[in-house]
Amino acid sequence: MVTPSQSFTVFPMLPAELRFHVWEDALPTITEDATMYPCDYYDIPFSPQTAERNDASSQIYYPDRSRHGLIALPQLYVNWEAHSIARKWVDKHRPLRKRYFHKGSYLFIRPFRPQKDVLYLIYQSPHHELMLLPQFFQKLRRLSVSRAAISETMFLEDQNKEGFLCLCKIRTLEVLYIVTGENPSPYRSKVSNRQRLTERWETHGPSQWIFRWEAGKLLVPPLISRPMGSVVLYKALGKVFLRAVKRAVEIDKRTFSIELVRAVKV
Numbered sequence: 142m143v144t145p146s147q148s149f150t151v152f153p154m155l156p157a158e159l160r161f162h163v164w165e166d167a168l169p170t171i172t173e174d175a176t177m178y179p180c181d182y183y184d185i186p187f188s189p190q191t192a193e194r195n196d197a198s199s200q201i202y203y204p205d206r207s208r209h210g211l212i213a214l215p216q217l218y219v220n221w222e223a224h225s226i227a228r229k230w231v232d233k234h235r236p237l238r239k240r241y242f243h244k245g246s247y248l249f250i251r252p253f254r255p256q257k258d259v260l261y262l263i264y265q266s267p268h269h270e271l272m273l274l275p276q277f278f279q280k281l282r283r284l285s286v287s288r289a290a291i292s293e294t295m296f297l298e299d300q301n302k303e304g305f306l307c308l309c310k311i312r313t314l315e316v317l318y319i320v321t322g323e324n325p326s327p328y329r330s331k332v333s334n335r336q337r338l339t340e341r342w343e344t345h346g347p348s349q350w351i352f353r354w355e356a357g358k359l360l361v362p363p364l365i366s367r368p369m370g371s372v373v374l375y376k377a378l379g380k381v382f383l384r385a386v387k388r389a390v391e392i393d394k395r396t397f398s399i400e401l402v403r404a405v406k407v
Contacts, residue, residue: 264295290318348400357394
């Protein structure tokens with residue numbers, strides 16, 4: 142239970158209108174930009190019933206254990222005046238799920254939007270070895286997302302590229318990113334502090350498409366003058382890999398692309 146302070150005495154002589162402006166100006170801003178949701182082995186549900194709910198029209202908070210879309214709202218604990226304004230903000234921005242923290246306080250979780258946000262499989266998680274197991278790949282095939290990303294490290298560590306091919310077979314998937322370079326990236330986001338969620342990831346700069354299918358037909362990119370990835374990565378994206386992806390994509394006759402991109406942690 143949230144218990145606002147009754148002893149907060151800062152700027153008590155200000156008119157009520159100005160105090161309200163102070164509390165409102167301190168409220169967070171939820172960005173509408175696409176956000177990358179890092180997840181690992183335990184963030185993707187095993188249950189087929191849970192997986193079926195992860196469709197484009199659902200409002201569930203997915204991944205279920207997301208630690209990267211947390212929004213703190215300290216105004217809830219300042220005084221009753223700030224608490225009232227903060228509660229109106231929460232009601233306005235539903236659906237936001239309460240995530241209980243310590244001493245009765247809680248944070249809020251911004252829902253994952255399957256049609257816009259990016260599900261980011263990051264290999265540097267504590268459970269990275271589990272993410273190369275066959276059962277994890279089977280979990281991936283039950284997803285229903287439009288955008289997904291996989292780190293370059295995970296792509297190269299997966300010798301048979303089985304996990305990557307499972308992602309390619311997701312029928313709702315439109316773009317599959319390979320995040321190049323070391324993570325976290327040294328780049329900094331231009332998003333203002335008020336728009337930042339805790340530990341949010343974003344794509345940084347333009348992407349570089351490697352393969353693209355339109356209605357199942359393969360398009361070859363022009364000559365790449367400034368490679369974004371390493372030589373090892375481009376070798377892994379060779380003819381054998383391309384043939385395997387073509388079998389996964391051309392059967393469905395869908396529009397799909399594989400792109401290289403950099404990411405930044407903000």
